[in-house]
Amino acid sequence: MVNMKKGSLHSIIYNNYLGASLIPIFVIELALIILYFSINFFISEKNMETMLNEASQNIKEISTRETTNINNQLREISRSAHFLQNEHQLFFTNPEAFGMPNGKDIEFEFSDNGAYYKKTQVGASLYYGNTVVIGDKEKEKAYRSEAMDTSLKEIVENNPNIVSTYFNSHDVMNRLYPFIENVAYQYGPTIPMEDYNFYYEADAEHNPERDHKWTSAYLDPAGQGWLISCIVPIYNGDFLEGVTGLDVTIDKFVSNILNLKLPWNGSAFLISENGMILAMPEKVEKLFGLKELKEYEYEKAITTTVEKPEDYNILKNKNKNVAKELKNMLDQHISLNEIEIDGKKYLISQETIQETGWKFMMIIEEETLFEPIYHLKDLSDKIGYLAIGLMFVFYITFFVFLLKKSKSLAKRIASPIETLSRVTDSLGRNLDSLNLRDVGILELDKLNKNFNSMGSELETRTKELIDSQIREKMKEKEAEYAYSIGLFESASSYLHNIGNSLAGINGKILNMKKSLSTTSNYPRVFEAIETAHKNSIAGGEDRTLQNISKFKTILIDKLVPKLEENLDDISKAQDQIVLTIKHQQEQFTKSNGDNTKKYIMEFRVDELLRNIIKDFEPSFKKHDIEVIEDISAYLLISNQRHQFAHGIANVVKNAIEAVEMSVNDKNEIRFKAEKIADGVLVSISDNGIGVKSENKGNMFKSGFTTKDNGHGIGLHSFVNFLNANDGRIEFESAGIQQGTTFYITIKNTKAK
Known part of the structure; x- marks a missing residue:
């Protein structure tokens, strides 16, 4: 038998017409869309590459410019330091040659901690530690050093970056401008000068050239928080009289020097040669997860150099990859590099400040840099998606048009054959004896399928009918079973x-x-x-x-x-x-009347409770249970008395058993009853074994019990009775050995 490909005339016309008209256009349009998005992606990549190159050049230029600016400001401070160095060295050569800018009536005295300090609040403050015996020589030195105040004051007032100037002598004398009111308390009994970096870094061992030096960031013992100092040694011949310094606080550094308006929302910060962050603005704080140290709460005197913690060393950042990239950048002297922090890419540049050797770092987020390109690419993508949407609408409309045309053509061709099929449907009555063969046309083959499948269809329908009858029988059995379960539950109750x-x-x-x-x-x-x-x-x-x-x-x-x-x-x-x-x-008798109504009666809940308490009196005495009553008088109610009494008795019985299983030294059960709106609220509390948290949701379920010989019927039946008579029952328990309280509400009701 020859295998023939079957299909209707409608499908043959539709498939060929669709294949010849629709598919080529669709393929061409799809290729154009792919080409469009590919070109858009290529242009965006090239734009980003160009933008990156231009930005890199601009960042280098900005870094160089800003580094030069910072270097000039630091050099100005260094020149001021050298000016003070020359003046102070001249002072120690011939102190009498200098005048007294603050007058001659300057008072000094000893504090309670033994330190010698300047009492008159004018010019700079003066402090002498108690480790030095203050004789006439020391007093004369303190008095004559008032000549330093004019230059100290002018430098602070003329340079906004400098917050204070000072001179520290080898014999623990400190002169500092601006004036510190309670300087003896601020410094304490003495200052171990040689333990501070702002002193020992200028001595002969650390600074044999006798040039100016810049310290790392440290905590100022004079109370100005975290700062950086430019220090110079003061020699009298070859003898080191002391060290003069100029202080710049981190706060001043950030606000006056690093408060730059950089392009692309960039930020700048300073680090030392070994990677310690000297100063950083708020943006950089958030980026590295640090908080810049500016202010400090002084609870006691600072007796040694306190530098920034190692957490502020950028080469020891908690992000190991960032620390590694920055270390490589510093070691290899790479001026511009790309790093990734918390999933975002950044451009970071470095430039050395010649005056101090510090590194000026500038960091810019690439997403901000490429934002215009991203915006243009997003706009181009939206145009592409819009074109796809319009094409989709076009093809849907075109498809509907082709579908209608193909159906119209198929109807004109297939109509005669369909008429022949309808005529053959009425031929003969003994259809199971027919054996019609396929002819390769769907409409005629449909007739073969109709007649040949008739027998199997009848058999299938017969089976379905039998299955349906079986299901009905099963439903009847299930209903009988459910009825039996209901009878059992009622009888158990x-x-x-x-x-x-x-x-x-x-x-x-x-x-x-x-x-x-x-x-x-x-x-x-x-x-x-x-x-x-x-x-x-x-x-x-x-x-x-x-x-x-x-x-x-x-x-x-x-x-x-x-x-x-x-x-x-x-x-x-x-x-x-x-x-x-x-x-x-x-209840089991089938009658037309409502039997429940026969059991509704008026009764006093207070009398019922006292009768139940009396009934259980032997059990109370047996288990040494103290009964506490708080029952209001004349609590009249209309409801089913005997059902309510059985439920209350069951709760009391459970309370006795709970108390019996507890470990309390004193057993008690408390009864309380009071009038509420249209009803009575009864509470029964015990200090028994309590209820586990995992059992609270099952307390009123049928068959649930925590007792070895229990059946789980009592509370469940009581709940059913209350629900049917406008009542309610609840309980609360804090857990094992914490007791239980049941709250039972009963109201005036009619049978439901």
Whole structure:
């Protein structure tokens, strides 16, 4: 048999027409779109490359310019330092040649800590440590050094970068401008000069050239926070009289020198030759996860050099890759490099400040640099996406047009054959005997399929019918099973309530047994009366009637009423059981009336609670449980009394068992009842074993119990009763050995 490719006339016309008209245009347009986005990507890459080259050149030029500017400002400070060096060395050569700018009435005195200081608040402050014996020579030196104040003051006032100038002598004398009011307290008893970098870095060992030196960032003992100093040695011949210095705070450095308006939102910062960050603005702080050290809370005197922590060494940054890239950049003297910080790329440049050897670093985020190019590329991409959208709309419209044309053409060709197919549908009645062969045309082959599949279709439908009937039977069985489960749950609930009533009866029987246990002593009582009678006759006075009267009081007035009371309580419990069984029987009886209405009655909740407490009195005594009552009077309610009583009794029974399992020294159960809107709120609290947190969600579920011999029926039945009668039950427990409190709400209701 020859294999033929099957298809309808409509599909043949549609596929060929679509293939010849639509597909070539689609392929051409797709190629144009790919070409467009490829060219757009290529142009963007070239623009970014060009922009990077131009930016690199600009960054180098800016770095050089700003480095020159900073270098000039630092040189100005260095020149001022040399000016002071020449003046102070001349002063120590001939101190009498200098005038006294602050006048002659300058007062000095000793502080409580032994330091010698200037009391008159004019010019610069003066401090002498207590490690030096202050004699006439030292006092004269302190007084004569007032001549230094004019130059110290002029330099601070004429250079905005300099915050203070000072002279530190070899014998622990410090003269500093501006004036420090409580200088003796600020410095403490003495200043170990040779321990500070702003002194020892200028001595002969560290500075044999006697030139100016720039310190690293350190904490100022004079109270100005973190700063950098330009220091010069002061010699008298070959003897080092001391060191003169000019201070620039980190805050001043950032605000006056590094507060630059750089292009592309760039930032600049300074580092020392070994990578320690000297000063940085806020942007750089956030970038490296550091906070610039500017101010400091002085709680005590600074007695040694305190430099910046190692965390501020950029070559020891917590980002190992950043530290490695920057170290390589410094070691190889690379002027411009690209680094990655927190997933973002940055351009970073370095330029050496000749005056100090420090590095001026400038950093710019590449995303900011390329933002115009990204914007242009995004705009070009949007134009491309818009073109794709318009093409999609065009092809949908064109496709609909072709579809309509192809359907119209197919209908004109296939209509005669479809008519022939309809005619053959009515031929013959015994269709299962027909064996029609395929002819290669879909409309005619459809007839073969219809007739040949008829038998299998009937068989399939028959099976479906049988399956449907089986499912209906299963649903009926499931309904019967659910009904049985409901009957079981109802019966279990009532049996549980009967159990609670029997528990009360058991308590009364125990009381009766205790009362009757005293009758075992009656023979001895009669024997005592007989003996007393004989003794009375012998003594001449008969007291027999008096003794019989006492026994009568015990027997008739105490024992018999007690037994009658217990029998009356047992009779009430029996009536309650009978009422429960009757209620259960009527619930199973199919009648047109609502049987629940027969059990709605008015009753006092306060009396019901006290009766239940009395029923459980033997159990309370047995387990040494203290009962605390806070029950309001005359709590009248209209509802199903016996169902509510059974539920309360079940809660009390559970409370007794919970207390029995606890480890408390004192056991107690608290009853409280009060009037609420249209109802009564009852709370029963115990200090028993409590409820585990994982069990709280299951407390009211059917079958859930935490007791070895429990059935999980009592609370579940009580919940069902309350839900059906406008009531509610809740509980709270802080956990194991923390006790439990149940809150039961019952309202005036009608049967539902």
